[in-house]
Amino acid sequence: MLTVKNLYKKYNKSKAIASNNISMDINKGEIVGLLGPNGAGKTTLLKIICGLTIPDSSEVIISNIKMEDKTRLKIMEKIGVVLEGNKNLYWAISVLDNYYYFGSIKGKTMGEIKKNIEKYEDILKTKELLIRKVNTLSMGQKQRVAITASLLHELEPLILDEPSNGLDIESRILLTNAIKTLREEMKITVLIASHDTDFLRKTVDRFIIINNGNIVDEFENTNITAEDIENKYKIHTNLKEV
C-alpha cells in the first residue's frame, strides 16, 4: 500500500545525504517502525512520503497513486500525519474545536466529524477530554488527541514521528494499545519513526533500521529484545525494557 523506490534527498546547506537511495514496501494493515539515531534521516523520509518535502529523485506510490506534482495534494488528503513537536494542534482552543477545525479543512461535514470522533475516542481514550483546552492536557493526552485529529478523514496510512517522546510509562502503554487496536479493528497501516527502541519493540510488526540516510536492515519483530537491537545497531535510549 506504500512503496518508496530509489529515494534520494540532500538538503542544500547540509553535507549529509538525508536519504540515500532508499526503497521500501509497506503492506496494508502493517505497523512498521523506522528506527534510527538522531539525524539518521527518519523525519526527512516521513516528510517526503507526506508530500511536505520534495526529494531530489524518487518514486513514492501510496494506495496505487504515484506522487507527482498533480497528485501531491490528493495524496496529502489521504494521509494522517502527526509530526514531532507541538504544531499538530491549536493549544488555546478546546479539543472539540480542534477536531472541527482539522476535520473541516480535510473536507468533512460537522456530522461526519462527530461520527469519526465517536468512532475513535474509545480507542484513543480521549472521551473525557473534549471540552478541555489543549494547553491543559498532559503530553500523552495531547499525543492521543493529535492522533484522533489526524484520523478524522478516511486515511491510509497513519504516519507518526517520534510519538513516544516525553511520555510516561502509562501513556506509552495507552499509545501502543491504541495503535494496535486501530490496526486490528480498522486495518489501518501505520508507519512510526522513532529512536525509542523499547516503544517500537512493543508496538510494531516489523523494523526498518535507518542510519546516515541508508536502510541498513529490516526484520520482523519476533523475539528479539530492545537491548539486542540497540547493541547491534548502536542506538541508545534511556528506557530499559520492562
Ligand SMILES: Nc1ncnc2c1ncn2[C@@H]1O[C@H](COP(=O)(O)OP(=O)(O)OP(=O)(O)O)[C@@H](O)[C@H]1O
Ligand atoms: N531543513 C534542513 N536543512 C538542512 N539539513 C537538514 C534539514 N533537515 C534535516 N537536515 C539534515 O538531514 C539529515 C537527516 O535529518 P532528519 O531530521 O531527517 O533525521 P532524523 O532521523 O529525523 O533525526 P532526529 O531523530 O534528530 O529527528 C541530518 O543530517 C540533518 O542535519
